[in-house]
Amino acid sequence: MFHHTGQRRTHKNNIRLALLLCMSAGVVNVTGFIAFGILTTNVTGHVAVFADQLSNGNFSSARMIGLWMLTFLAGAFFSSLWLRLTTNNKRFAFTVPIIVEIIILLLVGYFGYDFDYSIVSTEIFGGSLLFAMGLQNALVSEISGSVVRTTHLTGMFTDLGIALAKSIYGDVKTKAALRPKIMLYLVIIFFFFFGGIAGGLLFKRYYYHTFYLPAFILMAVMIYDMFRFKTVLFFRRVKSKRGLHSFYRR
Numbered sequence: 001m002f003h004h005t006g007q008r009r010t011h012k013n014n015i016r017l018a019l020l021l022c023m024s025a026g027v028v029n030v031t032g033f034i035a036f037g038i039l040t041t042n043v044t045g046h047v048a049v050f051a052d053q054l055s056n057g058n059f060s061s062a063r064m065i066g067l068w069m070l071t072f073l074a075g076a077f078f079s080s081l082w083l084r085l086t087t088n089n090k091r092f093a094f095t096v097p098i099i100v101e102i103i104i105l106l107l108v109g110y111f112g113y114d115f116d117y118s119i120v121s122t123e124i125f126g127g128s129l130l131f132a133m134g135l136q137n138a139l140v141s142e143i144s145g146s147v148v149r150t151t152h153l154t155g156m157f158t159d160l161g162i163a164l165a166k167s168i169y170g171d172v173k174t175k176a177a178l179r180p181k182i183m184l185y186l187v188i189i190f191f192f193f194f195g196g197i198a199g200g201l202l203f204k205r206y207y208y209h210t211f212y213l214p215a216f217i218l219m220a221v222m223i224y225d226m227f228r229f230k231t232v233l234f235f236r237r238v239k240s241k242r243g244l245h246s247f248y249r250r
Contacts, residue, residue: 011180011184013144014144014147014148014184015183015184015187017140017143017144017148017150018148018150018184018187018188018191019187019191020191020217020220020221021136021140021148021150021217021218021221022150022187022188022191022192022195023191023192023194023195023198023217024136024150024195024213024214024217024218025041025133025136025137025150025151025192025195025214026191026192026193026194026195026196026197026198026199027195027196027198027199027202027210027211027213027214027217028040028041028105028129028132028133028195028199028211028214029041029133029151029192029195029196029199030195030196030197030199030200030203031199031200031202031203031210031211032126032129034199034200034203035112035115035125035203035207035208036115036122036125036126036129037122038068038122038125038126038129038130040126040129040130040132040133041133041137041151041152042133042151042152042154043068043069043072044152044154046065046068046069047069049061049065050062050065050066050069053065060119064119064122064123064126067123067127068123068126068127068130069130071127071128071130071131071134072130072131072133072134073134074131074134075130075131075132075133075134075135075136075137075138076134076135076137076138077134077138078097078100078135079097079134079135079136079138079139079142080138080142082096082097083097083139083142094139094143094222094225095222095226097135097136097139098139098218098221098222099222100132100135101132101135101136101215101218102215102218102219102222104128104129104131104132105132105211105212105214105215105218106211106212106215107128108125108128108129108208108211109208109209109210109211109212109215110208112125112207112208112209112211113207113208115208133151134151136150136151137149137150137151137152147184148184148188149188150188150192153188153189153192156185156188156189157189159181159185160182160185160186160189163178163181163182163185164182166178167179167182195214198213199213
């Protein structure tokens with residue numbers, strides 16, 4: 001899911017990535033809103049509130065929201081910069097940002113019970129989750145070539161609407177080319193919603209420990225991808241050695 005980029009990346013890779021990470025983001029989005037009263041997976045709503053608070057002279061609230069927007073940006077910046085610094089080392093290029101996100105979610109889940117609704121506490125928990133979501137969104141966007149966005153749905157609904165319109169009035173080839181895209185958009189939207197519903201239901205019982213669920217999903221995806229990558233490399237080496245042996249036998 002993570003190691004295939006560019007032309008080597010398939011529609012199936014994007015579907016798997018969207019399914020699991022959109023579900024994870026959906027859980028974080030709803031759980032973060034219920035737990036801390038903060039939308040943690042996008043910045044659009046924060047821009048509106050930021051402008052409103054500034055216009056009303058509530059500079060303390062505006063500062064806090066501005067900080068959240070910067071933490072989302074910082075997460076995206078860190079993720080993208082790390083991918084470029086480790087281009088030649090695929091083993092660590094994708095695992096480190098995911099590990100950072102997992103650690104953040106685990107810490108929020110563990111220390112969430114200390115949340116006291118103060119400004120400092122809200123800034124810390126909200127900023128941490130926004131950083132994690134900015135990190136994930138940039139990571140997935142870089143890997144998929146900006147095809148998959150896991151933390152917000154505005155662009156997905158727009159792209160889905162355009163694709164559906166083209167599928168009605170397009171020719172046969174256009175319709176055939178649009179089917180995989182429509183499927184991908186529907187998967188992203190559905191599993192983001194599914195993750196949100198799951199997060200809302202689980203929070204009623206497990207409270208802040210619900211953040212362990214998206215951390216577990218990310219951990220499972222990372223382990224699966226690393227294991228699969230090593231397995232593919234192993235079989236390639238075996239095949240290569242067999243080819244060399246057959247060459248020398250000639």
